[in-house]
Amino acid sequence: MFEYFKNIWSGFTTALHGMAITSSHIFAKSVTIQYPDEKLTLPSNARNRLQLEMSRCNACNSCAVACPVNCITVEGTRVSPDDPQQDVHWDGKPRKMWVTRYEIDFAKCCFCGLCQSACPTDAIKHTVEYEYSEYDRNKLLYKFQTLSPAEAEEKKRLLAEFRAKEKEKECSSTAGKAHEAKE
């Protein structure tokens, strides 16, 4: 009998205790962040959209090799010494490779950060920018190359011309050497 009333009493008081706890939460500050109006500042090492700095990139292809989902495509061509347009890197050293194509498909990117750690020149980096969703998936294919396709073709042609010239020179010189050796 005593147990019976004790149970009723504890059931009643614990319910009141619970209500006291919930009422204290009513007046506590809400944890909600109303997203488009207020945003959290992300830590500076947050891994979101990638950004390529073209003045650092030398088309070494390390990032494309490191990428586990193959979302990076890199193509480069050597700078011909005869090229009238010569470029320098960010540190003042002459550019040796034109980046003719540098594309990242963010529809595939898994934000693992491997490209960032593979890059020898710190050209590719994750930024804190994350609001870039699109209605069309093709719009997520970002093209970072600064050269137009026509310019890229021009650079390739210049290099091919230079190489052909080099080869011709080499051939004539080796032929001359052979001739000398015979005599």
Place this chain on the structure above:
Amino acid sequence: MESTNFLWDLFGRNVWTVLAVISLPLLFVLVYALIAILAELKISAWIQERLGPMRTGPWGILQPVAEVIKLLQKEDITPDQSSKLLYNLAPFIIFTGAYAAFAVIPFSSAFVPAGIDVGLFYVFAIGSISAMGIVMGGWASNNKYSLMGAMRSISQLISYEIPAAMAILSVVVLTSSMNMQEISSMQSGGFWNWFIFGGPGGWSKLWVIPFTIGLTIIYFIASLAETNRVPFDIPEGESELVAGFHTEYSGMKFAMFFFAEYANMFVVSAILTTIFLGGWNSPFGDFLQGPWWGVFWFILKSFFIVLLQIWIRWTLPRFRVDQLMHVGWKVLLPLSFVCFVAISLFAMLN
């Protein structure tokens, strides 16, 4: 019948005033339901340290309006194998049961839609009609969850109707009246005369106060079970029965169930207010007492009980079926009997 309705005093009794008397509580229920839904959303959010709806209107106050419009637009689906007539009738019967109880609720000393002498008895009789609607809806849906929800709802209703009836009966013993308007007017003259504190009387009523407070709590708990609210929501426990007896309902018919649930919440709160908390009486004697202030006090007290129901809903977890039966038959029923006997003794000695 004495004049308990200001509309009849003003315009006489004709078809138009009768229509006005019928639709006035409906208007009130519509506005009240919107406010109660918003209160439910906001209080649940605040208890969980969220903000709740914030985008529809300033601080989200138009959210219930948006939800009603959404429900109006929804497709009305009738299950193929259901019993069409019963299925379509159930929501209306439930709402009729909930709304019919408003006929005897005294909103003010000058307004009660129908001041009948058996008001409390009528409320209890009408309250069982919604149980009929629940069984109809659950059975006609031809869905195991609906049927189980309906069964549970009925067993719960039967268990909890008795303690609630004992609580009301005790007040009837004290007042010798079932007229809710009379019961209200008996409690005038400050909160000390409310029936939660033993009603009007001298110091001899002191020993009966624990019993009346106990009965108030018993009635409140039983009313939670009657309106199928947490912690007694096993008829519609989402984690076990999808949505209980209204699993198959969609669109406007679901809205009717929803609406009836909120109307029922107000009905039980209004009865609790009338029989234990002084009805439309001001808690401070003649301070702010009067027909218009009566509406204010009545709605304030009822809404406080509704808020209490919402508060409990977001505090306590759901009972198991056996726990529910234990609380109903082994705790509330004997306690209400003890209180009833004590109050009868008090009424006899007085």
